[in-house]
Amino acid sequence: xxxxxxxxxxxxxxxxxxxxxxxxxxxxxxxxxxxxxxxxxxxxxxxxxxxxxxxxxxxxxxxxxxxxxxxxxxxxxxxxxxxxxxxxxxxxxxxxxxxxxxxxxxxxxxxxxxxxxxxxxxxxxxxxxxxxxxxxxxxxxxxxxxxxxxxxxxxxxxxxxxxxxxxxxxxxxxxxxxxxxxxxxxxxxxxxxxxxxxxxxxxxxxxxxxxxxxxxxxxxxxxxxxxxxxxxxxxxxxxxxxxxxxxxxxxxxxxxxxxxxxxxxxxxxxxxxxxxxxxxxxxxxxxxxxxxxxxxxxxxxxxxxxxxxxxxxxxxxxxxxxxxxxxxxxxxxxxxxxxxxxxxxxxxxxxxxxxxxxxxxxxxxxxxxxxxxxxxxxxxxxxxxxxxxxxxxxxxxxxxxxxxxxxxxxxxxxxxxxxxxxxxxxxxx
Amino acid sequence: xxxxxxxxxxxxxxxxxxxxxxxxxxxxxxxxxxxxxxxxxxxxxxxxxxxxxxxxxxxxxxxxxxxxxxxxxxxxxxxxxxxxxxxxxxxxxxxxxxxxxxxxxxxxxxxxxxxxxxxxxxxxxxxxxxxxxxxxxxxxxxxxxxxxxxxxxxxxxxxxxxxxxxxxxxxxxxxxxxxxxxxxxxxxxxxxxxxxxxxxxxxxxxxxxxxxxxxxxxxxxxxxxxxxxxxxxxxxxxxxxxxxxxxxxxxxxxxxxxxxxxxxxxxxxxxxxxxxxxxxxxxxxxxxxxxxxxxxxxxxxxxxxxxxxxxxxxxxxxxxxxxxxxxxxxxxxxxxxxxxxxxxxxxxxxxxxxxxxxxxxxxxxxxxxxxxxxxxxxxxxxxxxxxxxxxxxxxxxxxxxxxxxxxxxxxxxxxxxxxxxxxxxxxxxxxxxxxxxxxxxxxxxxxxxxxxxxxxxxxxxxxxxxxxxxxxxxxxxxxxxxxxxxxxxxxxxxxxxxxxxxxxxxxxxxxxxxxxxxxxxxxxxxxxxxxxxxxxxxxxxxxxxxxxxxxxxxxxxxxxxxxxxx
Numbered sequence: 004x005x006x007x008x009x010x011x012x013x014x015x016x017x018x019x020x021x022x023x024x025x026x027x028x029x030x031x032x033x034x035x036x037x038x039x040x041x042x043x044x045x046x047x048x049x050x051x052x053x054x055x056x057x058x059x060x061x062x063x064x065x066x067x068x069x070x071x072x073x074x075x076x077x078x079x080x081x082x083x084x085x086x087x088x089x090x091x092x093x094x095x096x097x098x099x100x101x102x103x104x105x106x107x108x109x110x111x112x113x114x115x116x117x118x119x120x121x122x123x124x125x126x127x128x129x130x131x132x133x134x135x136x137x138x139x140x141x142x143x144x145x146x147x148x149x150x151x152x153x154x155x156x157x158x159x160x161x162x163x164x165x166x167x168x169x170x171x172x173x174x175x176x177x178x179x180x181x182x183x184x185x186x187x188x189x190x191x192x193x194x195x196x197x198x199x200x201x202x203x204x205x206x207x208x209x210x211x212x213x214x215x216x217x218x219x220x221x222x223x224x225x226x227x228x229x230x231x232x233x234x235x236x237x238x239x240x241x242x243x244x245x246x247x248x249x250x251x252x253x254x255x256x257x258x259x260x261x262x263x264x265x266x267x268x269x270x271x272x273x274x275x276x277x278x279x280x281x282x283x284x285x286x287x288x289x290x291x292x293x294x295x296x297x298x299x300x301x302x303x304x305x306x307x308x309x310x311x312x313x314x315x316x317x318x319x320x321x322x323x324x325x326x327x328x329x330x331x332x333x334x335x336x337x338x339x340x341x342x343x344x345x346x347x348x349x350x351x352x353x354x355x356x357x358x359x360x361x362x363x364x365x366x367x368x369x370x371x372x373x374x375x376x377x378x379x380x381x382x383x384x385x386x387x388x389x390x391x392x393x394x395x396x397x398x399x400x401x402x403x404x405x406x407x408x409x410x411x412x413x414x415x416x417x418x419x420x421x422x423x424x425x426x427x428x429x430x431x432x
Numbered sequence: 433x434x435x436x437x438x439x440x441x442x443x444x445x446x447x448x449x450x451x452x453x454x455x456x457x458x459x460x461x462x463x464x465x466x467x468x469x470x471x472x473x474x475x476x477x478x479x480x481x482x483x484x485x486x487x488x489x490x491x492x493x494x495x496x497x498x499x500x501x502x503x504x505x506x507x508x509x510x511x512x513x514x515x516x517x518x519x520x521x522x523x524x525x526x527x528x529x530x531x532x533x534x535x536x537x538x539x540x541x542x543x544x545x546x547x548x549x550x551x552x553x554x555x556x557x558x559x560x561x562x563x564x565x566x567x568x569x570x571x572x573x574x575x576x577x578x579x580x581x582x583x584x585x586x587x588x589x590x591x592x593x594x595x596x597x598x599x600x601x602x603x604x605x606x607x608x609x610x611x612x613x614x615x616x617x618x619x620x621x622x623x624x625x626x627x628x629x630x631x632x633x634x635x636x637x638x639x640x641x642x643x644x645x646x647x648x649x650x651x652x653x654x655x656x657x658x659x660x661x662x663x664x665x666x667x668x669x670x671x672x673x674x675x676x677x678x679x680x681x682x683x684x685x686x687x688x689x690x691x692x693x694x695x696x697x698x699x700x701x702x703x704x705x706x707x708x709x710x711x712x713x714x715x716x717x718x719x720x721x722x723x724x725x726x727x728x729x730x731x732x733x734x735x736x737x738x739x740x741x742x743x744x745x746x747x748x749x750x751x752x753x754x755x756x757x758x759x760x761x762x763x764x765x766x767x768x769x770x771x772x773x774x775x776x777x778x779x780x781x782x783x784x785x786x787x788x789x790x791x792x793x794x795x796x797x798x799x800x801x802x803x804x805x806x807x808x809x810x811x812x813x814x815x816x817x818x819x820x821x822x823x824x825x826x827x828x829x830x831x832x833x834x835x836x837x838x839x840x841x842x843x844x845x846x847x848x849x850x851x852x853x854x855x856x857x858x859x860x861x862x863x864x865x866x867x868x869x870x871x872x873x874x875x876x877x878x879x880x881x882x883x884x885x886x887x888x889x890x891x892x893x894x895x896x897x898x899x900x901x902x903x904x905x906x907x908x909x910x911x912x913x914x915x916x917x918x919x920x921x922x923x924x925x926x927x928x929x930x931x932x933x934x935x936x937x938x939x940x941x942x943x944x945x946x947x948x949x950x951x952x953x954x955x956x957x958x959x960x961x962x963x964x965x966x967x968x969x970x971x972x973x974x975x976x977x978x979x980x981x982x983x984x985x986x987x988x989x990x991x992x993x994x995x996x997x998x
Contacts, residue, residue, distance in 0.1 A: 126505070129776070133769075279757075302502045317515045
């Protein structure tokens with residue numbers, strides 16, 4: 004059987020033109036997807052059933068036993084942390100918010116360790132953006148800043164920018180200029196019309212210089228800024244001002260380097276400045292396929308995109324205090340539910356030391372680095388492969404993923420609902 | 433079977449011409465009935481003012497831009513928060529509350545039906561997801577067609593039936609309710625950083641004018657026999673002198689429908705400005721109201737501004753950019769491929785600011801100068817003019833000259849020379865307020881026939897009981913009592929259940945979503961049209977098969993089918 008128009012649950016591009024050939028309960032071929040997506044569809048070895056740590060060994064348990072364990076753990080915790088969420092569907096994220104609210108826990112998603120600073124910048128100065136199709140059809144200038152789509156979002160270039168057809172471009176490949184700004188010559192830099200190499204940590208200065216040039220203050224610019232010559236900066240500024248439609252896509256190279264959210268703020272303000280001359284937009288290259296969805300769900304349900312603390316009943320948000328890394332580093336939380344992410348592979352050692360000390364339940368289709376820290380791991384269906392559900396693309400477009408095969412695994416939502424029901428009973432509701 | 437009897441209600445039900453009659457309201461299984469058995473639960477309301485549940489025919493509560501308003505504004509989220517309590521979830525936000533915040537606060541004010549004013553088709557799924565978490569109101573969504581490529585091309589080709597066919601396909605796909613035009617043509621121009629100045633300005637590349645878009649989409653809307661008329665946010669919002677553009681747009685509208693208006697002009701306050709610039713900015717509410725008074729085919733809503741902080745959000749991207757250049761606050765913009773756009777900025781309306789004071793006056797003037805309350809409905813374009821929680825104050829201002837004068841004394845002193853408000857003596861009565869807040873809104877939306885906006889047998893049992901006896905209160909002097917009464921119902925009944933009482937919501941409900949499915953002939957099914965399919969595949973970034981919103985996204989699915997003429 005061939006499933007057409009399947010949605011790839013890997014990165015924030017959320018490509019929805021994938022063809023998946025299925026033989027029984029196995030994917031045998033994948034067309035249109037990039038290497039990363041293909042690998043995801045082809046699958047890895049999954050756990051067969053929930054497992055419970057039993058001394059140095061693992062013991063098989065049922066889904067009901069696992070749900071009871073998790074519900075009991077969250078109900079008895081004083082400061083539970085519910086973390087992850089970007090690798091699951093929106094319907095499951097909604098249940099997660101209700102769970103956190105019920106036990107007055109902290110709910111945080113992976114943005115706090117990826118584009119969290121971008122969100123802080125947006126909360127200061129806003130966000131002039133657009134959907135990916137606007138760029139595809141109109142942009143004659145695309146800037147990748149601190150992002151390397153060839154490796155991280157391989158089809159971004161072919162679906163939306165460099166190699167994409169555009170309604171208003173006669174010959175899109177020729178008429179569309181691509182600028183890459185990075186600290187090293189990446190694969191993406193090789194296909195750029197202009198490569199701007201910045202000394203590490205120099206992004207903020209370069210953005211400031213470009214803003215000054217756009218405002219007509221070129222004479223204030225020194226001969227080089229963070230290793231970039233004034234001539235190149237003027238050339239880039241002129242390319243921007245001369246474009247009919249410019250689009251900036253930035254990645255963690257801008258968000259998580261020196262300057263952090265101030266870099267993003269500066270980039271957004273450059274785009275706002277350019278909007279007075281021509282059309283310009285800016286957007287984040289979101290990583291996980293539904294990390295943006297976790298921001299959306301948290302926002303409509305609690306008011307905040309990540310790092311929400313319900314310990315006083317109300318939703319309280321203070322990144323740096325109410326975010327997962329901080330809660331763990333301060334050894335505050337006494338239980339953790341991890342859903343659709345792998346903090347052990349990404350968090351600082353100090354956080355993991357504490358994670359090793361407290362009960363941890365993880366929902367994930369696959370064993371991962373966090374499995375080593377778990378008391379219970381519950382295997383679930385993969386959204387977009389053996390479960391349906393809503394995901395939000397990096398530009399905010401919501402897409403319902405398709406189920407391409409039946410595996411018998413429950414979805415994240417089903418498992419979480421089971422826990423939530425038990426928790427409500429436990430609370431006498 | 434569940435039965436409820438609301439006894440001794442002082443009922444105002446304008447769609448049935450009932451004006452302050454004391455009567456009992458019988459409810460069975462969520463509907464109004466003639467009578468109930470002796471086993472019915474009885475609520476005696478002792479002569480309190482009782483009306484059909486409130487209907488808001490233009491509000492921004494759910495979807496991409498609303499959520500972005502929250503996302504970018506933690507300061508607004510902090511400005512209004514309540515904890516989880518009993519069946520109620522935690523809420524955050526003042527001007528853009530979370531979905532639960534919107535739902536609970538509307539319910540406490542007696543509102544049971546809400547129309548989201550602007551849904552981009554490509555992002556419709558988001559709006560519907562938020563509807564699910566708006567538990568205490570039935571919802572429906574205006575669908576944006578202002579910058580739709582297929583429609584502009586069909587208009588350029590002079591093919592009105594194709595315009596209708598594209599609307600039909602899209603409404604059906606995205607589970608939309610009505611047809612919304614926001615700055616028609618302007619949102620497409622804005623994707624080049626440009627705008628259209630008024631209705632005769634051609635849209636770049638597509639070479640159609642806003643006037644052509646408005647007229648053809650109105651014709652298409654009527655070909656499809658949609659319950660609601662075209663819902664227009666006119667070009668040129670917020671600019672001095674824009675009233676001529678508004679009059680020009682209204683002048684395009686024929687009278688094509690016997691049951692309702694042919695055009696719903698929204699938040700007209702923002703479109704009733706005189707002057708050649710900010711220095712001579714003034715009210716032009718009189719020519720607008722006079723024009724509407726002579727044209728039954730037009731219904732408008734106020735778009736009242738109230739002083740204080742709020743968040744502006746609209747599909748009108750270029751307007752928000754202009755506002756950003758005035759205010760220098762944070763600015764968000766979100767263009768949507770082949771369809772429309774949106775913009776958001778926070779604002780503070782100040783009494784000490786002359787322009788803001790004039791804006792405040794214009795909204796009230798429109799309501800007071802429009803003779804028929806059925807033609808000027810009460811809104812703030814929530815949250816653009818003010819958050820909806822300010823409605824009770826607006827009601828009190830409309831009912832009391834004394835209160836208006838007292839407020840007028842606190843606004844910018846030069847306002848008096850720029851607006852007619854101080855000379856207007858009219859005070860609206862309870863009946864007129866009932867028209868402007870439910871009956872008129874239901875009629876304008878075309879939902880009275882499915883049982884909304886009235887309390888006749890067969891209607892949805894959506895009832896608002898306000899803790900006020902209208903024979904004991906003189907609204908022209910007791911404006912504080914009016915504000916208190918409309919701010920908090922004694923009972924809000926939704927589908928036959930008491931959902932709110934004295935400021936407390938009692939249950940976590942489950943709403944219904946109303947949407948429209950026009951039935952068109954095979955020849956006009958765009959899902960089978962090769963040209964439509966080819967353009968979709970080439971220029972959208974979502975596959976056509978993945979575009980429609982599945983019925984799983986509708987909590988209670990209320991599809992309204994219409995027989996189209998195509």
